[in-house]
Amino acid sequence: MTLLAVQGLNVSIRAVQILHEVTLEVAAGEVVAITGESGSGKSMTALAVMGLLPDRSMATGRVVLDGADLLALSEAQMCSIRGRDIGMVFQEPMTALNPVQTIGAQVAETIRIHEGIGKAQAWTRARDMLARVGLPEARFPLTRYPHELSGGQRQRVVIAMAIALRPKLLIADEPTTALDVTTQAHILDLLRDLASEFGMGLLMITHDLAVVAQMADRIVVMQKGRVAETGPTAQLFAAMKHPYTRALFAASAHRVNLPPAPAPVPLLQVRGVTRTYRQPRRSLFGPRAVVDAVADVSFTLHKGERLGLVGESGCGKSTLTRAILGLEDVQAGEITLNGAPVWSANRSNLAVRRQMQVVFQDPYGSFNPRHRVSRLITEPFHLLPHPPQGEVRDAAIARALTDVGLSPDDAHKYIHEFSGGQRQRIAIARALINDPDLIVFDEAVSALDVSVRAQVLDLLADLCRKRPLSYLFISHDLHVVHSVTDRVMVMQAGRIVEQGVTEEVFGNPQHAYTKTLLAAAPRLPEIGGISHVT
CATH class of the missing domain: 3.40.50.300 (P-loop containing nucleotide triphosphate hydrolases)
Structure with a gap:
C-alpha cells in the first residue's frame, strides 16, 4: 500500500525551476533511497514533502501522504503533521539540536507539543524512546546536553526526536555522512529496524551508493532536478540503464593510480x-x-x-x-x-x-x-x-x-x-x-x-x-x-x-x-x- 506518492512535483525559486516533474512512491515499511550528486534535487524534494521550502518558492504537482495532498495544506495544518506524521533526521545533529537544552527535554518537547500531555508523562516516554535508539538512562542520563555526547550518540537523539510519535514517514537526509564506519553501521541498522518495527516508510537521502545498496528496497536516481532512473535496488544495479547512474557507480568504485613511493627517508x-x-x-573532593x-x-x-x-x-x-x-x-x-x-x-x-x-x-x-x-x-x-x-x-x-x-x-x-x-x-x-x-x-x-x-x-x-x-x-x-x-x-x-x-x-x-x-x-x-x- 502506497504511503507517500510524489506526483509530477515541480519547484521553482524566484522563477528558476529547481525540480522538474519528480515522481516517486514510498510504501509503509519500505526503504526508498534518493541518490545523486550535490545539487541534483535530493534535499529539495525532501523539503517539499516537509513543507519547508525556502521563501519565494513555488511548488506544483501533488505530494500525497496517506491520502492527503500536503501541497494543498496551510502552514498551521503542516505544523500538526510535522513530527506527528512525518519525522526528519538531518545530516548534522549538532545543528539540529538545541545546545542549551538537555536531550531529555528536547525529545519530550516533541511529545508535549503534539499530544498535550504532562511533563512527567512526556519525560517517561522520552526515556523509553532514547533507550529504544540505544541511549539507556543508566548510561546516558536525560540531563545530558548535546555537547556531552559523541557524533553517533547525537544522531541517535535526533532519531529519537523524529520517531517519538511513531510517524508514518521518516525522512533521513544524509544521516551517516560524518560518522565512522562502525557508528554508521549501527545507525543504519537502527533505521532499518525502526522502519520494520513501526511499519514506517523510510525515505533516505544519500550520495553513498554502498549505503543505498545495503539499505534500500528501491532507488530513485536524481540528476539536475529530474528523476534519471528508478527501480528495485537489485534490478537497478544489475542493469543500470541511464549513463548518469553508471557514472555514479564508477565514481563510487573509483581507485586512483598513485606513483610509486621513493626510497624511505x-x-x-x-x-x-x-x-x-x-x-x-564526580564529587566535590573525589579524585x-x-x-x-x-x-x-x-x-x-x-x-x-x-x-x-x-x-x-x-x-x-x-x-x-x-x-x-x-x-x-x-x-x-x-x-x-x-x-x-x-x-x-x-x-x-x-x-x-x-x-x-x-x-x-x-x-x-x-x-x-x-x-x-x-x-x-x-x-x-x-x-x-x-x-x-x-x-x-x-x-x-x-x-x-x-x-x-x-x-x-x-x-x-x-x-x-x-x-x-x-x-x-x-x-x-x-x-x-x-x-x-x-x-x-x-x-x-x-x-x-x-x-x-x-x-x-x-x-x-x-x-x-x-x-x-x-x-x-x-x-x-x-x-x-x-x-x-x-x-x-x-x-x-x-x-x-x-x-x-x-x-x-x-x-x-x-x-x-x-x-x-x-x-x-x-x-x-x-x-x-x-x-x-x-
Whole structure:
C-alpha cells in the first residue's frame, strides 16, 4: 500500500525551476533511497514533502501522504503533521539540536507539543524512546546536553526526536555522512529496524551508493532536478540503464593510480607519544580520573610517502593530529619533523610548524568569506620571516591555483563563488603555497559527493607526480584510504593496533579491531564479478 506518492512535483525559486516533474512512491515499511550528486534535487524534494521550502518558492504537482495532498495544506495544518506524521533526521545533529537544552527535554518537547500531555508523562516516554535508539538512562542520563555526547550518540537523539510519535514517514537526509564506519553501521541498522518495527516508510537521502545498496528496497536516481532512473535496488544495479547512474557507480568504485613511493627517508617521527587528560571530579573532593587519549604511539612517515590513519570517533586521531601539528604538548614521547622537535622549550616550534599544512573537512568553514582567494591561499606566508612580495607572490598564487586545476584568474574571486569541490581545491592550493614538507588531510573529502570526491582524489595523485608530496591522510572512509595511501595505521582507544602496507592490511587484516572496521564498511554490489569496499 502506497504511503507517500510524489506526483509530477515541480519547484521553482524566484522563477528558476529547481525540480522538474519528480515522481516517486514510498510504501509503509519500505526503504526508498534518493541518490545523486550535490545539487541534483535530493534535499529539495525532501523539503517539499516537509513543507519547508525556502521563501519565494513555488511548488506544483501533488505530494500525497496517506491520502492527503500536503501541497494543498496551510502552514498551521503542516505544523500538526510535522513530527506527528512525518519525522526528519538531518545530516548534522549538532545543528539540529538545541545546545542549551538537555536531550531529555528536547525529545519530550516533541511529545508535549503534539499530544498535550504532562511533563512527567512526556519525560517517561522520552526515556523509553532514547533507550529504544540505544541511549539507556543508566548510561546516558536525560540531563545530558548535546555537547556531552559523541557524533553517533547525537544522531541517535535526533532519531529519537523524529520517531517519538511513531510517524508514518521518516525522512533521513544524509544521516551517516560524518560518522565512522562502525557508528554508521549501527545507525543504519537502527533505521532499518525502526522502519520494520513501526511499519514506517523510510525515505533516505544519500550520495553513498554502498549505503543505498545495503539499505534500500528501491532507488530513485536524481540528476539536475529530474528523476534519471528508478527501480528495485537489485534490478537497478544489475542493469543500470541511464549513463548518469553508471557514472555514479564508477565514481563510487573509483581507485586512483598513485606513483610509486621513493626510497624511505624519515620525515615525521613519532616516538612513544602519550597525551592524557584529567576528567572532572564526580564529587566535590573525589579524585580526578586520567584518560589516555593517545597512549605510547610510535610510527615514521617517510619523505614522499602517503600514510593513512583510520579508526572510530574518539579513538585519538584528532588528539594525535594536534600533537603532530604542535598545537598541543604531550606528557611523554617526542615528535620530530626532519629531526627537529615540533615542541621545544615548553612551546610550539614555529620553525617546524611552517613546514606543515592542513586541509580540513569543511573548506567553506575554514575560509574567511570576506577575503578574496588570493589572500586566502597566501595565509601560510604569514608564518614566514620574509614572505614573498610582488611578482614572486603573484607567481606562487598562479602556480598553486594551476596545480589544483583552477585558473590564476580565480585569485580575484570570493569563496562563495565556487562549488564545494572547487573550495576543497582552493584549500589544497593554500596547503601547497609554501611547499610544505608535510600536509595533513583531515577528513578532506568526507563531505563531498562521489563524483567530486573522485576528482579530488585524482587531483591528489596528479600532485604526487608533480611535487614531492608527503601526507598524513585521516579519514573514516576506508575506500578512500585504501585508494590514496601507501601505508595505513589503525587506531583504537589511543593506540596504534595495526600498521603496514595498505594493500596488505586491507587484504589480510591481523588485528580483531581492523577486521571489525572492514566488516562494518558498506560494500557496493558485485558488478562484472568485482565488489568494492567503500
